[in-house]
Amino acid sequence: xxxxxxxxxxxxxxxxxxxxxxxxxxxxxxxxxxxxxxxxxxxxxxxxxxxxxxxxxxxxxxxxxxxxxxxxxxxxxxxxxxxxxxxxxxxxxxxxxxxxxxxxxxxxxxxxxxxxxxxxxxxxxxxxxxxxxxxxxxxxxxxxxxxxxxxxxxxxxxxxxxxxxxxxxxxxxxxxxxxxxxxxxxxxxxxxxxxxxxxxxxxxxxxxxxxxxxxxxxxxxxxxxxxxxxxxxxxxxxxxxxxxxxxxxxxxxxxxxxxxxxxxxxxxxxxxxxxxxxxxxxxxxxxxxxxxxxxxxxxxxxx
Amino acid sequence: xxxxxxxxxxxxxxxxxxxxxxxxxxxxxxxxxxxxxxxxxxxxxxxxxxxxxxxxxxxxxxxxxxxxxxxxxxxxxxxxxxxxxxxxxxxxxxxxxxxxxxxxxxxxxxxxxxxxxxxxxxxxxxxxxxxxxxxxxxxxxxxxxxxxxxxxxxxxxxxxxxxxxxxxxxxxxxxxxxxxxxxxxxxxxxxxxxxxxxxxxxxxxxxxxxxxxxxxxxxxxxxxxxxxxxxxxxxxxxxxxxxxxx
Numbered sequence: 334x335x336x337x338x339x340x341x342x343x344x345x346x347x348x349x350x351x352x353x354x355x356x357x358x359x360x361x362x363x364x365x366x367x368x369x370x371x372x373x374x375x376x377x378x379x380x381x382x383x384x385x386x387x388x389x390x391x392x393x394x395x396x397x398x399x400x401x402x403x404x405x406x407x408x409x410x411x412x413x414x415x416x417x418x419x420x421x422x423x424x425x426x427x428x429x430x431x432x433x434x435x436x437x438x439x440x441x442x443x444x445x446x447x448x449x450x451x452x453x454x455x456x457x458x459x460x461x462x463x464x465x466x467x468x469x470x471x472x473x474x475x476x477x478x479x480x481x482x483x484x485x486x487x488x489x490x491x492x493x494x495x496x497x498x499x500x501x502x503x504x505x506x507x508x509x510x511x512x513x514x515x516x517x518x519x520x521x522x523x524x525x526x527x528x529x530x531x532x533x534x535x536x537x538x539x540x541x542x543x544x545x546x547x548x549x550x551x552x553x554x555x556x557x558x559x560x561x562x563x564x565x566x567x568x569x570x571x572x573x574x575x576x577x578x579x580x581x582x583x584x585x586x587x588x589x590x591x592x593x594x595x596x597x598x599x600x601x602x603x604x605x606x607x608x609x610x611x612x613x614x615x616x617x618x619x620x621x622x623x624x625x626x627x628x629x630x631x632x633x634x635x636x
Numbered sequence: 637x638x639x640x641x642x643x644x645x646x647x648x649x650x651x652x653x654x655x656x657x658x659x660x661x662x663x664x665x666x667x668x669x670x671x672x673x674x675x676x677x678x679x680x681x682x683x684x685x686x687x688x689x690x691x692x693x694x695x696x697x698x699x700x701x702x703x704x705x706x707x708x709x710x711x712x713x714x715x716x717x718x719x720x721x722x723x724x725x726x727x728x729x730x731x732x733x734x735x736x737x738x739x740x741x742x743x744x745x746x747x748x749x750x751x752x753x754x755x756x757x758x759x760x761x762x763x764x765x766x767x768x769x770x771x772x773x774x775x776x777x778x779x780x781x782x783x784x785x786x787x788x789x790x791x792x793x794x795x796x797x798x799x800x801x802x803x804x805x806x807x808x809x810x811x812x813x814x815x816x817x818x819x820x821x822x823x824x825x826x827x828x829x830x831x832x833x834x835x836x837x838x839x840x841x842x843x844x845x846x847x848x849x850x851x852x853x854x855x856x857x858x859x860x861x862x863x864x865x866x867x868x869x870x871x872x873x874x875x876x877x878x879x880x881x882x
Contacts, residue, residue, distance in 0.1 A: 386724055386879070406727055414725035420717045424650045433646055436639040437726040460653075476722070 334361035337484055337515050338383060343392035345378055345539075352378040354539040356392070360484075360517060365510055367530030368519045369622070371630070375539035376519040377417060380488050383517065384414050397483060410438070413482035415473050417489045417519075423462035427453060427472055430461065434476045442479040450508060451475050467498030471505070478509060485509055487518040491525060503529050523622035533622070535629060542629045547622060556620030556628060558590040559598055565610035566601075574600045579631060590620075590628065639728055643736035648743055651706065661706065662748050665694045666755050672817070673760060681819060684848060687760035692843035693816040695749045696778065700810055700836055702745045703782040704803035707737050708790030712799035715791070721880045730877040738783050745779065770852035774842040774859075781835055781862040784869035791873070794881055810836040835865055 338360035345353040353375045360366045368376050381387040382394060385401030385408050394401055399408045421430055431453075435442045448454050451471045456464065464472065470490060478485060487506070491499040499522075506529060510516055520526055526533045527547045535543040535550075543550055550556075562585045571580045576593035591597035594617055605612050651657055669690055677686045711733075714720050723733060756762035765771035789806070793799035811817055813827060814836035820828050831837045838858040845855055852859065 384725055386721075406729070409725055409727045412725070414722075416718055416721055416725075418718070421719055421722060422647075422650055422714070424653045425646065429646045429649070433639075433642050434726065436642040437723075437728045439727075473722075477725075 334364075336360065337362050337397055338366075338517070339393075339395040340383070341393045343379070343382060343394065344390050345375075345382060345387065346390060352539050353382070353389075356536070356539070356541055358534055358541065358544055360515060362515055363510065363513065364531045365506065365516045365518065365529055367526040367533040368517065368536060369521060369523065369526045369533055369626070370519075370536040371521060371626075374536050376521075376536060377488055378539075379536070380486055380517065380519055384412065384486055385409075410440075410480065411483045413477035413480070413485045413514075415470075415477045415485070415487045415490055417492065420469075421461050421473070421476070424460050426458055426460055427464075428457040430472060430476060431457075431479070434479055438480040440480060443481055444479060447475045447478060451505065465498075466493050467495070467501065470494065470498070470502060474502075474505060478514070481512070482514060484515045484517065487516065489519055489521070491520065491522060499525070523626060527622050535626065537629060543625075550622065550625060551619055553625075556590070556622070556625035557594055558588045558618050558620055558624065559594060559601070559615070560586070560588050560618050561601075561615040562586050562613040563605070563610060565608065566605070570604070571601070579628065588618075590624070640732050640736045640739065643733070644739040644743070647737060647740040651740065651744060657706065661698070661701065661744060662751055665698055665701075665748065665752055669694055669752065669755060670759070677760060684844065685760070685762075687756045687762035688848050689844065690817075691752055691756035691760075691762055692847045693840050695752055695775075696814075696836055696839040696843050697807075697811060697816050698745060698748045698752070699775075699778050699782050699839060700786075700807055702741050702748070703779075703786035704790065704807060705800075706744055707741045707783060708786040709796060709799045709803055711737060711787060712790045712793050713796045715878060716795050716881055718880070720878075724879040730879070731874050734784070734787060734873060734877065737787070738779075741783055742779055746775075749775070765847045766849070767846045767851040770846040771843065773852050774839075774846050774855070777859055777862050777866070778839040778842070780866040781869065782839075784873040785835070785865060788869055788873040788876065791876065791878055810834050813837075814840055816840050835862065838862055 336359045340359070341357050343353055343356040344351070356379060368379060370376050378387065382389050383396055383401060385405040388402040396408060397411050401408055431444050431448070435444050448457070451474065453471065453475060456468060461469065461472065474490070490506070491502050494502060503525070506516060506518070518530065530547060532544065532546050533550060534541055564585050566587065568580055568582050571577060571587065571589055574597050576591045576597045577589055578592060579590040581588040589597060589601070601612070672690055673686060679686065681689055720733070753762065786803070789802055790799040793802055813831045814834050815831060816836060820831055838861050842852070842855045842858045846852055
């Protein structure tokens with residue numbers, strides 16, 4: 334696959350805080366590439382270095398054959414950026430914003446096309462401050478894609494959106510990809526990463542913890558667990574069973590995360606059989622990226 | 637060029653959508669002239685009538701308010717809320733942003749100046765400037781000095797509140813110590829020296845002068861000082877332009 338972004342050994346610190354630490358990855362043309370991590374993991378810092386508005390301390394970045402922080406103006410003709418929680422002028426109307434941002438580019442823009450596919454026509458004369466969160470995101474997405482960028486950077490695009498608006502945002506992002514755009518997106522919603530992204534980079538404390546397609550990440554077993562209800566079992570016993578990495582308990586409902594579900598299951602069954610403890614609703618679960626993420630976080634804290 | 641014109645025209649439209657800034661920029665100075673008029677009209681000062689003294693000075697004060705509030709504080713707000721950051725990822729260069737806002741400020745200032753002049757002519761028998769071309773040059777020189785000066789100073793502020801504080805400080809200082817509102821002659825000598833380090837002092841001399849006494853050529857020193865301030869400020873404002881507060 335042809336790479337549009339190549340990052341090697343990227344590091345950045347702010348004072349004594351190491352925001353990004355020796356990060357390396359590549360993004361292929363036409364991918365939806367997700368960067369996920371908790372708040373403060375270094376997602377936005379990484380993105381801003383790719384966009385060229387932050388200079389890395391160490392490492393190399395190649396975006397479309399350019400060095401972002403040195404060739405920012407040239408790069409800006411080819412990339413689109415939707416920032417996290419930034420605003421445009423409150424009293425600016427949607428139509429004015431589209432016209433203004435169109436005037437920044439020499440090439441013809443796809444303004445009319447975007448008005449059509451994003452359904453902006455009914456809002457053209459509405460001031461930005463009077464739009465709901467979902468509409469604001471549509472407008473800023475339109476502003477970021479007016480010039481048909483080759484790469485679109487989206488920083489937490491669905492933050493603060495209700496579930497319906499979030500799904501609409503996803504379908505718009507997919508639409509952009511169908512038009513040939515490569516998309517780099519940060520999020521802390523694991524569901525979003527699972528449903529939207531082709532590949533996901535998990536970062537925590539500025540370091541890359543895992544990088545793969547969502548199904549492959551989940552197949553790494555670390556997120557698999559056994560779920561059941563029981564009144565006679567205790568945390569202290571369950572954690573000692575072979576293969577168990579982590580146990581979550583809420584009342585009588587247990588989640589036992591295991592590297593080997595079969596062995597762990599066997600031990601639980603035989604223990605309960607001997608002691609005559611009843612088990613209910615026993616299930617083999619695949620786990621979600623959310624579970625995988627918690628797994629990495631806890632490993633980080635205990636290690 | 638099209639992006640500068642586009643940005644300037646949209647910013648001008650947005651200015652008029654904000655009732656509060658329209659009031660402070662256009663009506664407040666007229667109200668002040670009217671207020672001072674009710675106190676001082678009929679008194680001649682240095683051979684000038686009330687309107688000849690005060691209308692040019694309030695036009696000068698309006699250059700200060702436009703530069704610090706309409707331009708500087710607004711741009712600081714844009715820096716704070718990420719408006720400028722969004723521009724940063726487009727091909728728009730920083731000098732074009734400054735140029736567009738300068739253009740917008742100039743348009744708004746000239747409207748306010750015209751309003752003050754018409755009010756003065758209607759209420760207090762003010763005449764058109766005696767050297768109208770000179771007055772225009774004086775205004776442009778003053779704008780060239782003040783706009784970038786204010787844009788640079790307010791860009792040092794972290795947020796809108798501190799930008800407004802910086803702006804109010806400069807405005808009040810100049811309002812009272814530049815001779816715009818109170819005659820300097822009645823002030824202690826020390827304050828008269830302080831006045832001379834405030835750029836508005838030179839603006840007022842030029843504006844009053846070209847309005848009633850002599851063409852711009854008589855004010856070489858004032859023009860020179862203001863152009864010097866302009867050159868330094870333009871360099872500082874463009875060199876140290878910041879896209880975001882971080």
